Amino acid sequence: MNLFNDIRALVIRSLEDMAAEGTLPAGLDLSAVAVEPPRDAAHGDMATNAAMVLAKPAGMQPRAIAEALAARLLADSRVTLAEVAGPGFLNLRLAPGVWQGLVGAVLTAGAGYGRSTLGAGQKVNVEFVSANPTGPMHVGHVRGAVFGDALAALLGFAGYDVTREYYINDGGAQVDVLARSAYERYREAHGLEPEIREGLYPGDYLIPVGEALKAKYGASLLDKPETDWLVPVREFATTAMMAMIREDLATLGVRMDVYSSEKALYGTGRIEAAIDRLRGMGLIYEGVLEPPKGKVPDDWEPREQTLFRSTAHGDDVDRPVKKSDGAWTYFAPDIAYHWDKVERGFDQLIDVLGADHGGYVKRMKAVVTALSNGRVPLDVKLIQLVKLFKNGEPFKMSKRAGTFVTLRDVVEQAGAEVTRFVMLTRKNDAALDFDFDKVLEQSKDNPVFYVQYAHARVCSVLRKAREAGIACDDATLAAADLARLDHPAELELIRRLAEWPRLIEIAARGHEPHRVAFYLYDLASDLHGHWNRGNEETSLRFVQEGEVETSQAKIALARAVAVVISAGLGILGVTPAEEMR
RNA sequence: GACCCCGUAGCUCAGGGGAUAGAGCGGCCGCCUCCUAAGCGGCAGGUCGAUGGUUCGAAUCCAUCCGGGGUCGCCA
Numbered sequence: 105m106n107l108f109n110d111i112r113a114l115v116i117r118s119l120e121d122m123a124a125e126g127t128l129p130a131g132l133d134l135s136a137v138a139v140e141p142p143r144d145a146a147h148g149d150m151a152t153n154a155a156m157v158l159a160k161p162a163g164m165q166p167r168a169i170a171e172a173l174a175a176r177l178l179a180d181s182r183v184t185l186a187e188v189a190g191p192g193f194l195n196l197r198l199a200p201g202v203w204q205g206l207v208g209a210v211l212t213a214g215a216g217y218g219r220s221t222l223g224a225g226q227k228v229n230v231e232f233v234s235a236n237p238t239g240p241m242h243v244g245h246v247r248g249a250v251f252g253d254a255l256a257a258l259l260g261f262a263g264y265d266v267t268r269e270y271y272i273n274d275g276g277a278q279v280d281v282l283a284r285s286a287y288e289r290y291r292e293a294h295g296l297e298p299e300i301r302e303g304l305y306p307g308d309y310l311i312p313v314g315e316a317l318k319a320k321y322g323a324s325l326l327d328k329p330e331t332d333w334l335v336p337v338r339e340f341a342t343t344a345m346m347a348m349i350r351e352d353l354a355t356l357g358v359r360m361d362v363y364s365s366e367k368a369l370y371g372t373g374r375i376e377a378a379i380d381r382l383r384g385m386g387l388i389y390e391g392v393l394e395p396p397k398g399k400v401p402d403d404w405e406p407r408e409q410t411l412f413r414s415t416a417h418g419d420d421v422d423r424p425v426k427k428s429d430g431a432w433t434y435f436a437p438d439i440a441y442h443w444d445k446v447e448r449g450f451d452q453l454i455d456v457l458g459a460d461h462g463g464y465v466k467r468m469k470a471v472v473t474a475l476s477n478g479r480v481p482l483d484v485k486l487i488q489l490v491k492l493f494k495n496g497e498p499f500k501m502s503k504r505a506g507t508f509v510t511l512r513d514v515v516e517q518a519g520a521e522v523t524r525f526v527m528l529t530r531k532n533d534a535a536l537d538f539d540f541d542k543v544l545e546q547s548k549d550n551p552v553f554y555v556q557y558a559h560a561r562v563c564s565v566l567r568k569a570r571e572a573g574i575a576c577d578d579a580t581l582a583a584a585d586l587a588r589l590d591h592p593a594e595l596e597l598i599r600r601l602a603e604w605p606r607l608i609e610i611a612a613r614g615h616e617p618h619r620v621a622f623y624l625y626d627l628a629s630d631l632h633g634h635w636n637r638g639n640e641e642t643s644l645r646f647v648q649e650g651e652v653e654t655s656q657a658k659i660a661l662a663r664a665v666a667v668v669i670s671a672g673l674g675i676l677g678v679t680p681a682e683e684m685r
Numbered sequence: 686g687a688c689c690c691c692g693u694a695g696c697u698c699a700g701g702g703g704a705u706a707g708a709g710c711g712g713c714c715g716c717c718u719c720c721u722a723a724g725c726g727g728c729a730g731g732u733c734g735a736u737g738g739u740u741c742g743a744a745u746c747c748a749u750c751c752g753g754g755g756u757c758g759c760c761a
Contacts, residue, residue, distance in 0.1 A: 411758095633725065
């Protein structure tokens with residue numbers, strides 16, 4: 105149920121009819137024809153740009169097209185007014201019954217209102233978080249986790265078949281560092297002084313891992329060379345870290361469908377196979393890179409490496425897949441991993457990465473383009489920094505000192521739901537200020553509270569109505585005499601509800617879950633405004649003393665608002681509040 | 686030096702090529718005998734960083750500059 109799509113379909117059909125009867129030339133491209141809410145509500149309910157878009161290709165005056173189109177649209181019972189305005193807009197007014205009927209449709213569809221078939225069941229893989237398994241998740245990971253999870257939910261709502269996936273970076277040098285760090289804690293568990301050298305992970309979170317190693321291995325790993333204990337300790341520690349990370353994610357309300365391991369790609373021949381495939385395309389060669397201009401690293405010296413010709417697909421320089429010592433770079437298993445995703449049949453890949461990985465985007469896109477023969481698009485969403493504040497003062501964190509702010513710190517202080525909502529009140533590529541005090545403030549300055557309050561107000565109305573003996577289940581409300589919703593303020597609120605399915609499609613197409621948060625804020629604002637109008641105009645209050653049928657119609661509207669807020673919060677991973685106390 | 690992101694009201698930010706560019710905060714003025722005033726309404730505040738270009742139409746797309754941030758072979 106998307107009224108804008110319905111009316112657009114009507115416009116398109118009318119244009120095709122006009123072409124068939126010769127009013128318009130045949131074979132026009134109608135893809136740019138749009139039906140949108142006008143900027144100014146005084147212009148009408150909906151506006152189409154058809155006449156302006158088609159004027160040139162049709163070789164006609166915009167006005168002539170608009171007028172002919174208007175005449176046709178008026179033949180439809182839903183359209184009550186169609187007038188040409190401005191440079192050639194066709195402004196439409198719809199019959200009140202169309203809007204009133206929407207309230208019933210929302211209540212009938214319930215949580216499904218706004219669901220779209222846009223995705224047409226296409227398989228989309230959203231890879232997000234992918235934090236190194238070397239410690240607990242910190243605040244920097246939180247935003248990516250929330251963003252990825254909400255994006256996945258949004259795409260699911262828009263009709264895509266979504267897989268949430270975590271790529272475990274358990275194959276590189278950092279997990280060896282983890283193993284050495286854990287080994288020191290193991291020694292500590294045996295009463296020895298741990299040597300947390302420069303470069304090791306100093307965090308306390310490894311102390312229980314050391315204890316657990318002692319419980320499992322006793323003293324058998326003490327005084328052994330690293331070559332003896334590195335592999336088992338690494339295995340043990342990464343498993344422990346991943347268990348911790350899964351718990352962290354659960355704390356935030358994030359659940360992955362698939363965990364993929366980098367390490368599992370080694371020794372299977374899949375990295376080699378992926379590189380060979382690229383080699384077969386002429387995209388792998390041995391060569392020496394130019395030193396970067398401007399800022400040359402101190403220890404730069406030209407070396408021959410195995411390179412991927414990413415410049416063939418839009419990158420700026422070719423990228424090494426092997427280090428000078430012959431080992432794979434991080435890039436190589438990632439190539440194999442993305443190939444694996446392509447092979448698993450995904451129609452679209454999305455990687456959610458920290459903004460500091462921006463330099464990685466072009467080569468990754470080049471890989472996916474090459475390995476899928478251009479079939480699979482990869483969209484990389486870069487997540488900007490979160491700056492923490494407390495009482496307006498910057499909140500410092502330092503990973504090196506082991507005193508970084510963890511995901512759990514954030515969730516314990518702010519709560520998972522508040523954290524999720526606030527993290528989505530900015531576009532992914534804009535930095536975000538997160539103030540522990542502000543996000544918990546119970547006032548309209550706090551968008552989480554503001555939206556929750558709107559939902560709670562509707563719940564309050566329903567409680568009052570039930571106390572007054574008015575039946576308020578959704579089925580009854582949907583069948584109410586909705587024609588009684590004839591006040592301009594009521595119709596305005598309904599128009600906002602009508603935008604919800606459209607908003608979903610726009611947000612899904614752009615991979616922009618923040619739009620949902622902004623929409624909910626606007627909807628909540630409309631509800632609060634309407635509520636207060638009831639102070640002066642008592643006929644606008646939802647519960648009308650002694651008038652059951654009118655009350656039911658008005659309550660149906662309130663309930664429809666709550667249904668949409670609830671659905672929107674659901675996408676963001678937030679539970680709607682029944683009351684604010 | 687190259688690449689990526691950002692630049693919109695005093696501040697924080699929205700704005701899928703459309704009409705007179707919006708919201709919140711801050712400032713000023715109002716609204717509770719009344720379903721939650723934890724709220725609402727109004728006023729003031731803009732050369733959309735700059736200059737060109739594409740277009741019937743540009744904050745939006747392209748180019749070039751300016752300013753801020755990030756990244757830049759053998760880390761992941």
